Amino acid sequence: MFTKRSDAYSLTPCWFTRVHEPDGFRERDDDGTLVCTCRHCRKRIRSREGKTWNLADGLDLDALAASCISSHFSVIDVEEGMVLARYKVPPNSDELVIADMWATIARKHGVEAGGDVEIRLVRHEDVLQKRH
Numbered sequence: 001m002f003t004k005r006s007d008a009y010s011l012t013p014c015w016f017t018r019v020h021e022p023d024g025f026r027e028r029d030d031d032g033t034l035v036c037t038c039r040h041c042r043k044r045i046r047s048r049e050g051k052t053w054n055l056a057d058g059l060d061l062d063a064l065a066a067s068c069i070s071s072h073f074s075v076i077d078v079e080e081g082m083v084l085a086r087y088k089v090p091p092n093s094d095e096l097v098i099a100d101m102w103a104t105i106a107r108k109h110g111v112e113a114g115g116d117v118e119i120r121l122v123r124h125e126d127v128l129q130k131r132h
C-alpha cells in the first residue's frame with residue numbers, strides 16, 4: 001500500500017521568504033533590539049526598528065554592525081545554539097569593570113563552569129581586526 005505522507009514535514013512560509021512575522025509579546029533587549037517569537041516557525045526573532053525581523057540566532061547584519069561599535073558580552077545557550085542576551089560594555093572599561101560585569105551576568109543567568117550557558121566577551125578591537 002502506498003500512502004502519501006503529506007504530514008511528514010511542513011516548511012513554514014518564512015523558511016522560503018525569510019520574512020518572519022512577530023507574534024505576541026515583544027521585549028526590548030539591553031541594546032535596544034526588539035525580541036519576539038515568529039508566528040510561523042516559533043523561533044526567536046529580533047528586529048532593530050520593528051520592520052524587518054531576523055532570526056535571533058541567525059546572522060543579523062544590523063546587529064553585527066551595531067556590535068562593531070562597542071564591545072559587548074553575549075550570553076549563549078550552547079545546547080540550543082542561541083544568543084540569550086547581550087550586554088554592552090561601556091567604552092573605556094578597564095579589566096576590573098569587565099570582570100565585575102561578567103560576575104553579575106553570570107549570577108543573573110546562572111552560568112556555571114561546564115554548563116550549557118556561556119558568556120562570551122566580544123571586544124570591539126577584535127571585531128575590527130576580523131573585518132580587516
Ligand SMILES: [Zn+2]
Nearest residue numbers: 014020038041
Ligand atoms: Zn519564522
